[in-house]
Amino acid sequence: MNAKAERARGIAGGRLARLLRPLRGSLSRRLLVLTILFVMLAEVLIFVPSVANFRLNWLEQRLAAAQIASLALEARPDNMVSPALREELLRNAQVYAVALHRDDARRLVLSEDMPPMVDKSFDLRGTTAMNLIMDAFETMFEGEGRIVLVTGQPRFGAGESIEIVFDETPLCRAVIQYGKNIFLLSLVISVITAGLVYLVLHFVLVRPMRRLTGNMVAFRRNPEDARRVIAPSARADEIGVAERELSLMQKEIRATLTQKAHLAALGAAVSKINHDLRNILASAQLISDRMGTIEDPAVQHLAPRLIASIDRAIDLCTKSLRFGRAEEPAPQRRKVTLASLADEVAEAAWAETDPVRWINDVPPDLIVDADPDQLFRLLLNLARNAAQALMEESAERTRGGEIRISAHRADDHVHIDISDTGPGLPPRAREHLFEAFSGSGRADGTGLGLAIAAELARMHGGHIELVRSDASGTTFRICIPDDAGTPRDCGEAELVAGQSA
Known part of the structure; x- marks a missing residue:
């Protein structure tokens, strides 16, 4: 049984998917179908109380006709009429019996000799809207041939209550016919409304959206074709x-x-x-x-x-x-002792820079998580730039200078500072400091050293910043985060480290 139920559900799901497949590929189809459904939903909300109100009006008219028929008894002193007149009055009122209660003592009854048995009773006095709706649908689906007793309030204060017994078949047929008419009218209104809404939205929204999407697809295929650039309309929305x-x-x-x-x-x-x-x-x-x-x-x-x-x-x-080659390979990070790496940089950069002193102020036990080759190139580029600036100043002022490298750990970052006692960077170089062919501080420089250094730092998830540059010297700071850490700005990392201390 479970297998059959699963198979049946799978077949039903497949049929539903096939029915919904056309709606998934077109915004216009979705718009049309959803508009019809929403209008039909609104009509259903109107249809239900309309049917209940139609049944109530039909019963009130039948009660009014029965009340008029019962008034013929008032003309007779004994409140009795002939059988022929009684049959005619009941036939015109379309009831089997009618009872008009004037007060506790007076009661006018107009009835057949053998009225049928009552199957259902309804009291219209003080009934709620929900009860009227439920009774209306019960009348529609109960079928024909049911005998009902309906109690209501007489018109114009003619008595306390009035009761009628009649065959519900005409009411059932009238309610069903009214429901069909309302449904067909609702369907026509839904289709017309949906069509109008669809046409308006199609020209206002769907067509422009198709134009936008078609242009984006065409532009993606050949972005170099100037004809693929969309020509905007004058719409202000x-x-x-x-x-x-x-x-x-x-x-x-x-x-x-x-x-x-x-x-x-x-x-x-x-x-x-x-x-x-x-x-x-x-x-x-x-x-x-x-x-x-x-x-x-x-x-x-x-x-x-x-x-x-x-x-x-x-x-x-x-x-x-070197700069024009493809992108640098991804860093092969490992634990590196920064002090020893700084000594290697000094040996490579100080082959011909005797007037310049190199000061390695890195703690011997400081470990940095980086690619040793790329970090070596990064430090070497900064060190050579500083050494060249000091050598030019030494040749002009016959005095040497010093370059100091220091470092410290701040939370999950390592900050490396390279300082020199040179004359500082000119304003033109500071504006394009890390741009190739633009950020050099020397007349014959290219700025490639700083551009390459900045790229290597970014590949490690860090960056380089100029801390200071004035007449007393220049300081660059390199921020290298640990591979397993969360990259943060250098200033933020120092703040966290200071708070933890």
Whole structure:
């Protein structure tokens, strides 16, 4: 039995799904069907009390007719009429019997000799709306041939009550016919209303929505085609706003894609030029090295400057090619002792920077969760920038400087500060500090070091910020969160650490 019931439910569910399938793919179909259903629901709310009110009016008319028939008894002193007149009065009133109660002592009765047995009694005095509705549906579904007794209030104060006995068949047929008429009228009203609402909403909402969705699909397939950009209408409602915003967004996307394509083509061209130029400069470097062995004083004076210029050109080509490569690989994070890594950075950056002092102020036991190779490159870029700034100042003012690296843990972050005693960054460099080819503080710089360092920090979930830069020096702060921690802003992490302390 359970298997059969499950199979029957599955068949019913499949049929229902097939019936609802057309409604899932079209907003217009849903709108039409839902409008008809909602209007029909509203008509049902009107239909139910309408049927009950129709039955009540029908019974009141029958009571009024019976009351008029009973008044014929008033004309006779003995309150009796002839059988022929009685039959005619009852036939016109369409009842089997009528009893009009004047008071406790007087009662006018007009009835057949053998009235039928009563099957159901109804009292219309003081009845509620819910009882009227239930009685109306009982009349509709009970069927024909039932004899009922109805008690009501006589009209115009003619007595205390009036009772009639009649066959409910005519009432049942009248209620059913009235229900059919109301249903058909409701259906016609629903279809007409749904059609009008559908047409209005179709032209006001559905067609513009189809235009928007069709344009978005077409634009996604070929965003570079200028013809796919939607032409907004002059509507002032939400649809008009959506069209205008979509048009602006598509134009911005097209401009961005065009710019990206141009930059990609330009980057490819620059990469090729840099590659060839680096090879040419490498050959020039060999020639300059041989010129350094010539004993001519003029050559000895110019050779170092030529070698330095070639070295800077080769370094620019190398950094440009490195920056133009694809995205950096994901960090391979592990626990790293920061103090030892800082010493490796000092050895790599201080090969030719004797006038500059390096101070490693990192706690020996401080562990950072990072990719050691990428963190090494990050620190090396910042350290070389600071060393170059100090070397230029040392050449101009005949004095050296110092670079200090320090670090501390703040909750689930490690903050690394790199400070120097240089002259500070110029205002132009601060505006585009971490942008490639824009944020360099030197006239011959490219800004690639800071851009690469910022990218490496972001790949670790952290960032770099400029803490200070003035005449007394510059300080950069690197924020590296632990791999299992929740990234927060450096200032927020320090605040949490201070509160916990």
